[in-house]
Amino acid sequence: MSPNALPDGDETEHFDRKSLRKVVGRTANWDAIAGDCVAFANAAGGRIYIGIEDDDDAPPPKQVIDPGLPERIKKRVGELSANVAAVCELRTHENGGQYVEVHVLRAAGIASTSAGKFFLRVGDESRPLVGDDIARLINERPATPWEFLETSGSLRAEADEAKVRWLCDALRASSRVKQSVKEKTNEELLAHYQLTSGPSLTNLGVLLVGTARQRSMLGTAPVVQFIKYDERANKTNKIAWDDHTLSPMELLEAVWRDVPDFRETYEVPDGLLRTTIPAFDEAVLREVLVNALAHRPYTQRGDIYLNLHPDRLEVVNPGRLPLGVTPRNILHESRRRNDGLARVLSDLGFMEREGSGFDLIYDRLLQSGRQVPGIKEGTDSVHVTVPRRVLRPEVARLLREANARFQLNQRERIALGVLALTEGLTATEFARRLELPDADALHPWIDRLLEVGLITPTGQTRATRYFVPPAFLKAVELDIKTTLKRVQPHRLRALILEDLERYPGSSSSEIHQRIGPEINARTLKRAIDALIDAGEVVPSGKKRWTKYRLKDGPKGHAP
Secondary structure (H helix, E strand, C coil): CCCCCCCCCCCCCCCCEEEEHHHCHHCCHHHHHHHHHHHHHCCEEEEECCCCCCCCCCCCCCCCCCCCCCHHHHHHHHHHEEECEEEEEEECCCCCCCCEEEEEECCCCCEEECCCEEEEEEECCCEEEECCHHHHHHHHHHCCCCCHEEEEEEEHHHHCCCHHHHHHHHHHHCCCCCCCHHHCCCHHHHHHHHEEEEEEEEHHHHHHCCCHHHHHHHHCCCCCCEEEECCCCCEEEEECCCCCCCCCCCCHHHHHCCCHHHHCEEEEEEEEEEEEEEEECHHHHHHHHHHHHHHCCCCCCCCEEEEEEEEEEEEEEEECCCCCCCCCCCCCCCCCCCCCHHHHHHHHCCCCCCCHHHHHHHHHHHCCCCCCCCCEECCEEEEEEECCCCCCHHHHHHHHHHHHHCCCHHHHHHHHHHHCCCCCCEHHHHCCCCCCCCHHHHHHHHHHHHHCCCEEEECCCCHCEEEECHHHHHHCCEEEEEEECCCCCHHHHHHHHHHHHHHCECHHHHHHHHCCCCCCCHHHHHHHHHHCCCEEEECCEEEEEEEEEEECCCCCCCC
């Protein structure tokens, strides 16, 4: 990276920004800096730019830093941490401002602070580790990654030459590979991607270009089993790819080719017409399989199971999610368990190296009117459920129309799709559906949707509720009868006023029963409280004996 070339945008698992105040004067917090260095060392390494504020992409113009600060940072980090190697250099930005670049190397073992604390870089955070997470870090983080260990008895000369030629030709044809890399010979390419170590194949090399015999000697080479079940959970078909003849890339192709069920189609209503859609989106299925192959722990035995049920596909992968990733944050967090394999698959175009791919899965499923995938983590396995049936065909049409009109990005399509599958969500519910920490984090996902009118808010602060506006639904011929469960707040208040006009002195439960028990009780109570605040309704009594009436009394309607 050029000294003047700083990463733009948000902080990631590879870089962080820190204010100069963190290492200078009374506000210095050396323990926090050491913890961040430990977190990067326990992950894949990274860079910390000291002298740049969190929300800036450059240091203040003409900022001058003491030339001795880089050495002082290196010394303090060394004193406050164990097994952390950091290179600190003074840099000058093109705007004239100076900053310190701290390049933290990936630790050969397990890094910790001198106080015995462990941290791991996950996304844009340095997270503390405790209890079982520390044991998992030790198990998942050997000094030399499993991929790059030499396989006993697996020589490069005995590799499958057809696989070698295919891989090298595919890398040279890829638009993701630099020209200087494409110009390498086959042997140089294998060494560049760490598939060979001298005369031997590494474990990664055996996976990608080894023979069936070499691959079987690994003991943990991936085996995939497809099992089909009927409505009564009886097995009706089974296909296994267990002879170790296929590389991970070939397994991806074989699964799609050999299972005709994945290529089935069926018709769903689409307005006055019927549309043929695939039972499974090929991009979704491939992404799920790529994740299973790229992120599984290759130090653990276990087959990958593709369990096909009439209404879903369940993919069961051995091993737990990478440390730092949970079913609650998988849409946003990215952690690569096998860097070498991820690099090759990325350069070949099978996956995005920086992401988990679940954002693509969410996007494609919602665009077809299906629910988002289900993710469950067991004690030693991960279960990903891909729905087969289209829940709301009209949602697919809505997203097509919205995307054609407004050229939505992936986040916006996911947010609109999640909302369209419901009859409205509170801000808190919406954030939870998108796996966001709180309602404030919704802004990058929905601000433009609000701006162009694709979603509409009602209420304020925590009571804010979002809907797809009826005007847009009508414009794409998706307007459906509004139910009481989805009733707008202003309409709900009107119903309460009408009810109290007829039945003055009613309790909230009586009002609830008359105007619609399907309405959420808390929503009804908020509407009554709003009418009291506005001076339109007067309460009497306390707690469960509270009765309500109109401020000016009934207008003469008989019950």
